[in-house]
Amino acid sequence: MLLVRLFTQAMYVCWAFIFQVIINVALGKQQLNLLLLGSGILLFMIIMDGFGGLDNYLGSLLKLHTAQRLRQALIQRIYRLTPQAYDKFGIGKLVAKVTKQTDNVIDNYYGQLLLLLSYTFQISMAMIATITINPTITLVVIILSLPAMFFPFLLKKKLTTSSAEVVKQIDRYTARVTDLLSGFTTLKFALAGKAAVNRHRISNQKLLVKQQENSRWSSFSMGISLLLSDITYISTWILGAVMVQQGRMNLGQMVVFSTLSGYLSYPLLEITRVIPLIIGGHQAAVKLADFLQYDQTASATPFLTTTTFQPTTSFKLQAVNFEADQQLILKKLNLELNLNCKYLLVGSSGSGKTTLTKLLLGEIAPSSGSATLAGQSVELLKRQIIYQQIGLLQQQGHIFSGTVRDNLNLFDNPFSETKLIAALKRAGLASWLDGHSLDTIVSNQSSLLSGGERQRLALARLFLRDYRFYIFDELTTGLDPQIAAALLHDLFSMETETGFLLITHSFNLEAFQKADQIIVLQAGKIIACGKYQDAQIKAQLATLKLGV
Numbered sequence: 001m002l003l004v005r006l007f008t009q010a011m012y013v014c015w016a017f018i019f020q021v022i023i024n025v026a027l028g029k030q031q032l033n034l035l036l037l038g039s040g041i042l043l044f045m046i047i048m049d050g051f052g053g054l055d056n057y058l059g060s061l062l063k064l065h066t067a068q069r070l071r072q073a074l075i076q077r078i079y080r081l082t083p084q085a086y087d088k089f090g091i092g093k094l095v096a097k098v099t100k101q102t103d104n105v106i107d108n109y110y111g112q113l114l115l116l117l118s119y120t121f122q123i124s125m126a127m128i129a130t131i132t133i134n135p136t137i138t139l140v141v142i143i144l145s146l147p148a149m150f151f152p153f154l155l156k157k158k159l160t161t162s163s164a165e166v167v168k169q170i171d172r173y174t175a176r177v178t179d180l181l182s183g184f185t186t187l188k189f190a191l192a193g194k195a196a197v198n199r200h201r202i203s204n205q206k207l208l209v210k211q212q213e214n215s216r217w218s219s220f221s222m223g224i225s226l227l228l229s230d231i232t233y234i235s236t237w238i239l240g241a242v243m244v245q246q247g248r249m250n251l252g253q254m255v256v257f258s259t260l261s262g263y264l265s266y267p268l269l270e271i272t273r274v275i276p277l278i279i280g281g282h283q284a285a286v287k288l289a290d291f292l293q294y295d296q297t298a299s300a301t302p303f304l305t306t307t308t309f310q311p312t313t314s315f316k317l318q319a320v321n322f323e324a325d326q327q328l329i330l331k332k333l334n335l336e337l338n339l340n341c342k343y344l345l346v347g348s349s350g351s352g353k354t355t356l357t358k359l360l361l362g363e364i365a366p367s368s369g370s371a372t373l374a375g376q377s378v379e380l381l382k383r384q385i386i387y388q389q390i391g392l393l394q395q396q397g398h399i400f401s402g403t404v405r406d407n408l409n410l411f412d413n414p415f416s417e418t419k420l421i422a423a424l425k426r427a428g429l430a431s432w433l434d435g436h437s438l439d440t441i442v443s444n445q446s447s448l449l450s451g452g453e454r455q456r457l458a459l460a461r462l463f464l465r466d467y468r469f470y471i472f473d474e475l476t477t478g479l480d481p482q483i484a485a486a487l488l489h490d491l492f493s494m495e496t497e498t499g500f501l502l503i504t505h506s507f508n509l510e511a512f513q514k515a516d517q518i519i520v521l522q523a524g525k526i527i528a529c530g531k532y533q534d535a536q537i538k539a540q541l542a543t544l545k546l547g548v
């Protein structure tokens with residue numbers, strides 16, 4: 001591509017000399033057949049513009065491929081984030097990074113740097129050509145051009161600050177739009193569409209203000225540079241005219257010289273236009289580069305080398321405190337969970353159940369005390385090791401837009417048809433399969449799946465992967481009691497090797513009787529731990545008033 005660009009710019013510079021030939025022919029200084037001259041010029045133009053088109057095409061291909069690679073790298077980075085870091089960034093800001101900010105970097109930084117390269121080639125060639133005609137005027141032209149070129153740098157600080165503000169505002173705007181669109185149904189049914197549009201208008205307005213400010217500085221810089229560039233250009237004509245008057249240049253040389261000066265002043269003017277854009281794009285590029293290098297100490301220090309756990313492996317919490325926002329959320333927890341036992345975790349809303357599971361999965365670190373799995377600090381374990389062994393199902397398992405098969409395979413190596421069907425049946429979707437198939441297209445909003453069926457599909461996805469231990473966070477919340485009871489029956493009938501921790505708000509006698517241990521959490525403290533038959537447990541459960 002560089003060669004094509006260099007050759008194209010060389011042809012543009014040679015183009016100026018065609019005027020000299022035409023004037024020389026017109027003044028009778030050169031004898032050339034006009035037909036031959038016309039055909040030669042036509043051929044030259046075809047080649048020059050053909051290369052111009054090719055250069056443009058290769059340039060845009062390079063930009064498109066770079067954008068594609070950048071988006072790929074960003075997505076890879078996103079999927080290396082811990083769930084906690086993912087929550088911290090927020091989906092809207094992450095969407096902004098792979099869309100608008102990537103476009104910003106490619107168009108305003110990378111694309112403009114490529115243009116800068118073209119202009120640099122053009123200036124260098126034009127300079128070489130003008131020197132052959134008259135080195136003195138070339139020097140004068142260059143000196144006259146310098147102020148126009150360096151003017152944007154005087155505004156660098158202003159341009160950098162205003163561009164950084166635009167980048168920040170784009171992130172906020174995308175986060176707001178993502179949030180509003182995710183709540184579409186809520187807003188629609190609360191007849192709050194108008195309020196949502198107003199809320200959007202505020203974000204949109206803030207974005208516009210920052211963009212306008214940035215545009216004001218870029219345009220100011222551009223206007224001044226344009227003036228300086230015009231002065232440079234007209235000066236070359238005046239200087240040329242003086243030289244012709246003094247007989248130090250002929251008319252043809254003057255035309256070539258002034259045309260070549262255009263090849264100097266035009267790219268110089270363009271450079272002054274692209275510099276503010278590069279400064280702006282650079283801000284977005286710095287942000288994306290920071291994100292690509294975002295350090296997560298937790299996943300960077302793997303200690304455990306084994307990828308399988310013994311049946312006797314356990315999670316151990318010893319004197320664990322967890323503090324956030326100067327609030328003690330978990331208090332002095334001591335707990336041991338064997339991976340082959342079935343546990344129930346109960347407690348009122350806000351008692352710290354979900355926080356406890358995050359601690360087990362190493363998503364958060366204890367403020368004091370230790371959380372270990374197989375004797376290793378959970379927080380420092382390689383994420384993959386945990387994710388290979390522990391299956392997590394949150395209140396609302398996500399259903400991706402695609403077939404049921406896609407939702408089970410998770411876009412990875414396909415499981416056999418028999419395994420997929422077996423997993424669906426094990427999760428209680430046998431009768432659903434009578435009317436649908438693995439190729440039925442579903443989504444998170446699809447009416448083809450009821451709430452319970454959605455949860456069962458998510459459960460089937462977990463069963464397929466044969467985890468050593470499962471964490472079910474309010475798996476049965478919102479489900480029909482009969483369906484919930486059937487689901488719990490299936491879970492508590494699983495082979496003894498497979499353990500799980502089930503967070504529940506509702507009482508189900510079979511589940512409570514079959515659980516190896518019931519853990520009762522209250523205000524961040526374990527207030528009881530034992531079998532359903534234990535008097536202490538029964539007493540605590542009675543105070544909790546669990547639903548059915």
Ligand SMILES: Nc1ncnc2c1ncn2[C@@H]1O[C@H](COP(=O)(O)OP(=O)(O)OP(=O)(O)O)[C@@H](O)[C@H]1O
Nearest residue numbers: 324325327329347348349350351352353354355356
């Ligand atoms: N990172 C955090 N920063 C601030 N507060 C937090 C953080 N994590 C949890 N909390 C607070 O700790 C409390 C317990 O939250 P948690 O989600 O663990 O409760 P829960 O028992 O799972 O509740 P529910 O049954 O309603 O889901 C809540 O008041 C929550 O606001």
